[in-house]
Amino acid sequence: MTALPLISLRSVSRTYRTDGVAVTAVRNVSFDIAQGEIVAVMGPSGSGKSTLMNMIGLLDLPSEGAVHLEGANVAELSEDRRSSLRARSIGFVFQSYNLLARHNAIENVALPLVYCGVSRKERLARAEQTLQAVGMLHRAHHFPRQLSGGEQQRVAIARALIASPLIVLADEPTGALDSRTGAEILALFAALNRTGQTIVMITHDPGIATQCRRTIRLHDGELVSDETVAELLPRRSAAS
């Protein structure tokens, strides 16, 4: 237990104040994520999953408690430093893909490297490799509108992976896809995880969640369960 967790949340709360009304989207949540894990985050709509994800992804800061990335309290970093960490250490995948419509696939994939100060030549070379890894190299010069939803999501995953991030954060990555395409995307995530990539994935689909070894459940902003299959199974067998 000496290994430092990649991410650690300690009594994290996030309260929004609009027109004097306070809404606590995340309440007193604590957990760690270790290198190499794949975690599903589940919960009903409005339970605070995206809010939690934004804090893990350094897009937002907790109102109370602390988020640590590799031991560093992210609230103590400057805004610029958090941005740079997002470029190098975090890979976002969104439900609606969020590709830049006016750039083709390879330019979209290369985009995070612009903010890592990588030269154009190297950016494009690495984008090609990453597109190859998600099976989209043949669409490198297509624009998002020329791609199907599943293809766009693959390109978006390539973009999330290009800077070799510590963690990939996916907010309902299959939410806009049919079940077959969704399964393919999920298989891609599973394959990535087998290579050691840490992944946190928000999902509504219990079927998807069962494929992740660990599932965190939220309700009304509170953590209601945190189960790891690999941990439970041996315990169960030990008990029986």
Next chain:
Amino acid sequence: MTMLQGFQIALHALRLNPLRSFLTMLGIVIGVASIVTVFAIGSGAQLRLQEQIRSIGANVLMITPGAVYQGGVRLKDGSKLTMTEGDVQAILEQIPEIQAAAGSLAGTAQVIHEGKNWNTTINGTTTGHFMVRDWQLASGRYFSGAEESGAGKVVILGSTVARELFAAGDDPIGAQIRIMKVPLEVVGVLDRKGPAQDDVAFVPLSTAKLRFLGSASNINRDSVAYIIAKVAADGQMAGARAEIESLLRQRHRVPAGQEDDFKVQDPAAAMEAQQGAIRTVALLLVAIASVSLLVGGISIMNVMIVSVTERTREIGIRRALGGRMRDIRLQFLCEALVLCLLGGAIGVAGGITLSMTVARMAGWVTSIDSEAIGLALAFSIATGLIFGFYPAHKASRLSPIEALKTE
């Protein structure tokens, strides 16, 4: 993100909407083009005036005929030649500040040498004329005393006339030319003094009277059309002028209270005043052109604000992928700068084209100096920075989470 990447992103964004980009920069294009054109025409006009001032010579006073009364009726200035050779003599002898003076009669005529002929100004004068105007000879000599008093058949050519009548290797000195059928020997060719000045042929005043203008009814034996006089020093101009005025009033018996029948002018001072006027008008026009730049800048700001709103989601994506606030600001600032620089470059090209067209069609002298171009470009960069800053700043301040939520 580097400046270069900022420009690359900006160019990419602007290329996607070329018509809108062009319309956005139109104000800058017009403003810069006007500034360049106004500068080109203004400095062309100044150059021309400066040349004229130089060609007159330093500290020169010019005396021309003034009002003449005949039976109580005031005739137009210059309708009668009121100055005489006697006046020239008196000015030279009685006013100590005057170094040189000469009277002139002038008209136009055809000058012929072998097959070539050229229409030019014939100026009958004395060697003093060249002294007053500091006009040196390129070759040959001035008129001799005998030629001046005895209506010698000699001529001194301005460089334009020499060039028109003689082939490049030909020495005009000693050659015979003809003016109004009178054969004259070329004794001198003058230095160049400026395109407007060099197109002239000088003959002795006596020659002009006897052989060319003698029959003209409004000319006395003694008359000259105008007198030019050189004052020894700059500080003596006003004094010399007053002395000439009182001397001539006395000589011409102008009754007290009546207008002079002559005018004493300081042509260089008059032209300098004109130069000042040109500068004022040019400045005014530049000020008007700057308003166009201002309008152009506001139009850029307007379009940039719309663009930031339209691209809020893009901004959110870029922030999520690691773009810092300053990267976003740089991106939009670069866009405004590219718009202004491109507009400025098109404006400079347009301004140069326009002023060259004006030069050709209206025959004005225009001069395009790098200073005006630099100034115009500096103006457009400043416009881009000033009017691009607010939208860029606004873009950088957007919350990435909120930006990602927009459609």
